Amino acid sequence: MKTQELQTFCEQIWDSSIISELVDYIRIPNKSPAFDPDWHQHGYMEQVVEQFVNWCQQQNITGMQLEVVRLSKRTPLIYIEIPSINNTSNGNSKDERSILLYGHLDKQPEMSGWREDLSPWQPVLEDDKLYGRGGADDGYAMFASLLAIKALQQQSIPHARCVIIIEACEESGSYDLPFYIDHLSDRIKTPELIVCLDSGCGNYDQLWSTTSLRGLIGGTLKIDVLNEGIHSGDASGIVPSSFRILRQLLDRLEDPVNGKILDDAFHVDIPEKRIGQAQRAAAMMGDDVFKRFPMKSGMQPMNTDPVELILNRSWRPALSYIGAGGLPNIESAGNVLRPSTSIKLSMRLPPTCDAEVASKKLETLLTDNPPSGAEVSFTPDWAASGWMAPEVAPWLEQAMDDASNNYFKKPAVHMGEGWSIPFMGMLGEKFPQAQFLITGVLGPGSNAHGPNEFLHIPTAKKLTCCVAEIIAKHYENNRS
Numbered sequence: 001m002k003t004q005e006l007q008t009f010c011e012q013i014w015d016s017s018i019i020s021e022l023v024d025y026i027r028i029p030n031k032s033p034a035f036d037p038d039w040h041q042h043g044y045m046e047q048v049v050e051q052f053v054n055w056c057q058q059q060n061i062t063g064m065q066l067e068v069v070r071l072s073k074r075t076p077l078i079y080i081e082i083p084s085i086n087n088t089s090n091g092n093s094k095d096e097r098s099i100l101l102y103g104h105l106d107k108q109p110e111m112s113g114w115r116e117d118l119s120p121w122q123p124v125l126e127d128d129k130l131y132g133r134g135g136a137d138d139g140y141a142m143f144a145s146l147l148a149i150k151a152l153q154q155q156s157i158p159h160a161r162c163v164i165i166i167e168a169c170e171e172s173g174s175y176d177l178p179f180y181i182d183h184l185s186d187r188i189k190t191p192e193l194i195v196c197l198d199s200g201c202g203n204y205d206q207l208w209s210t211t212s213l214r215g216l217i218g219g220t221l222k223i224d225v226l227n228e229g230i231h232s233g234d235a236s237g238i239v240p241s242s243f244r245i246l247r248q249l250l251d252r253l254e255d256p257v258n259g260k261i262l263d264d265a266f267h268v269d270i271p272e273k274r275i276g277q278a279q280r281a282a283a284m285m286g287d288d289v290f291k292r293f294p295m296k297s298g299m300q301p302m303n304t305d306p307v308e309l310i311l312n313r314s315w316r317p318a319l320s321y322i323g324a325g326g327l328p329n330i331e332s333a334g335n336v337l338r339p340s341t342s343i344k345l346s347m348r349l350p351p352t353c354d355a356e357v358a359s360k361k362l363e364t365l366l367t368d369n370p371p372s373g374a375e376v377s378f379t380p381d382w383a384a385s386g387w388m389a390p391e392v393a394p395w396l397e398q399a400m401d402d403a404s405n406n407y408f409k410k411p412a413v414h415m416g417e418g419w420s421i422p423f424m425g426m427l428g429e430k431f432p433q434a435q436f437l438i439t440g441v442l443g444p445g446s447n448a449h450g451p452n453e454f455l456h457i458p459t460a461k462k463l464t465c466c467v468a469e470i471i472a473k474h475y476e477n478n479r480s
Contacts (some may be wrong), residue, residue: 001472003406003465006151010464018143019130019457021055025105026123026132027138032106032171033075046169048105049076050167052142056080059146065273071183073200074176075168077108077193078142078374079184080093080354082149086158086475088188097478099471100191100434102423103198107134113451128457133416135304135455136441137448142166143253144460157468158475165186167423170198173384174177174423181430187380191434193396193474194427195467199347199440202285204459207404207466210438211277212314212416213424215349215386221366222325224375226339240372242326242341248371253318253347254364259302261347266317268350268378271388274315275418281415282306285370314416318355348418351386359383360385387424387438396435399473403466438471439463 030036030044049068052126056066056078063083070076084097110120110133118124120133128131145164152159165184169176181188200364201208223242230239241301254261261267282289282305290301303309312318323344328334351359352372363378370376392414393402424438441459 002006002155002471003159003469004466006155007407007462007465009151009154010147010468011461012462013147013350014457014464017055018126018147021051021143021471022130022135022139022455023123023125023132024051026130026135027121029110029121030107030134030168031109033169034172035109039075041210045075045106049078049168050436052078052105055143056146059150061146061403068453068466069180069184071176071179074179075179077168077176078166080146080162080164080166081187081295082162082164084159084161085153089097096165098189098191099159099193099474100188100427100431101141101162101195101197101467102167103144103145103196104138104167105134105142106168106171107139108137108171108449111449111451114388115452118452129453129454130457131454133453135242136446136453136460138198138440140168140441140455140460144197144464145195145462148471149247151465151468153474158271158476159471160192160475162471163191170421170423173382174426177423178426181426191431192478193435193437193470194431195470196421196424196468197463198421198437198442198444199246199438200419201280201440201459202413202415202443203288204443205398206284206408206410207412207463208439209392209400209414210389210417210440211274211414212351212388213386213387213421213438214314214351214416214418214419215353215355215358216346216382216384217349217355217380218322218344218346218382219342219359219363219378219380220323220342221246221323222340222342222377222379223370224340224377225372226337229336229339229433232335232337239337240340240374242374245371245374245376246343249366249376250319250343252365259318261317261319263361266273266347266349266353266358268315268352270311270315270350277309277414278310278314278416279307281413282310284413285310286404288444289400310415311327313418315350317350318348322346348420349386351388351416353386355383355385384420384422385425386420389438390428390432390434393435394476395473396437396470399470399477400437400466402473403469406469407462407465437467439466
């Protein structure tokens with residue numbers, strides 16, 4: 001493989017074609033079904049599917065077969081199959097060993113707080129960054145995956161059979177994907193390597209491999225104390241405040257000073273290898289582990305040890321409060337003892353913690369023996385277990401390191417991520433013998449799901465090259 005030639009080729013395609021496609025893609029508000037129940041009538045999803053398909057069909061990939069698969073009442077899925085190519089097959093190889101590459105095209109909703117000169121659906125190129133919703137999470141993945149294969153074919157580099165699936169439901173929890181995996185199982189077969197470009201990177205200086213993902217549980221906690229609001233001068237001091245009862249219940253879950261989740265049911269023993277990987281990642285990132293977040297001046301992180309912060313983010317439970325009810329706007333708040341308070345909870349779980357068990361424990365802790373006899377209810381609304389990658393095969397570990405050194409000039413780094421990718425656990429169970437390359441471009445400041453999301457273009461270009469080289473090394477490993 002001529003690495004410099006491959007890098008130049010990938011950069012040219014990115015500059016001449018992919019960036020402009022992503023600019024057009026960002027303009028389309030194809031929000032995931034959880035945020036746009038009328039997605040089918042609005043037509044934005046179909047607009048993106050048509051755009052992606054048109055680009056794919058222009059790439060002249062040897063042997064490529066593309067189909068938009070549609071199951072009844074489900075979001076569409078783009079299915080691409082490219083046969084194995086060796087030095088003699090010209091796309092007609094019968095070798096069934098395969099690689100599965102994954103991405104998604106649906107988006108998170110707008111979110112408030114964007115810079116005055118930015119907005120979710122208005123793409124802006126600035127300092128090697130493409131701002132706008134969905135470019136980094138995860139619109140670039142299909143383009144990068146197909147370009148990686150095209151770059152190999154451009155140099156006549158052999159590769160295994162490749163299957164690319166681009167779903168349209170990931171930001172809603174991938175609830176449609178299992179049906180497509182089952183429907184297409186005879187065509188997908190059993191991949192030896194699964195490549196997912198929907199994860200993060202600790203910096204933009206090297207290839208980052210995700211070794212684990214946290215699980216997620218949550219729901220709405222509601223405390224009722226009155227049938228209607230009463231003048232606070234009349235009822236306060238007699239009727240317990242629903243907000244104070246809320247505080248007591250939350251103190252059952254976490255230490256109010258340091259945020260530690262108290263019950264052992266939400267904790268697991270952290271594997272020694274993951275601790276070692278966190279230590280190496282911390283050595284690369286240093287204080288950027290916390291400085292990359294836009295904390296207010298004078299605000300301190302929960303710990304100043306980067307290793308502990310990485311483990312907090314990847315292997316320890318953490319509780320977030322993402323919504324509230326029963327609280328009027330400050331402008332319209334009167335002196336009233338409110339009848340109820342509700343709060344939406346989101347708890348991240350360690351990768352190996354069973355989400356269903358943890359969800360039941362969460363409900364029990366919040367609803368048993370309510371203070372002052374208040375009416376307390378908890379309505380769970382999600383429970384997704386995390387995922388831990390299998391041990392990396394020596395060939396893949398070496399391939400990641402070589403690719404990172406070739407295109408980033410630094411070695412690869414392995415680290416757990418703090419978010420959830422629900423389908424990873426499903427693929428891990430379905431293909432237990434597969435190796436995984438989970439990586440992405442969501443690095444410092446990229447802010448997926450939040451305001452001012454951006455794609456760091458130089459990293460995306462280099463990552464494309466890394467994927468190409470790892471696909472080639474997979475073929476070499478099978479021939480050795």
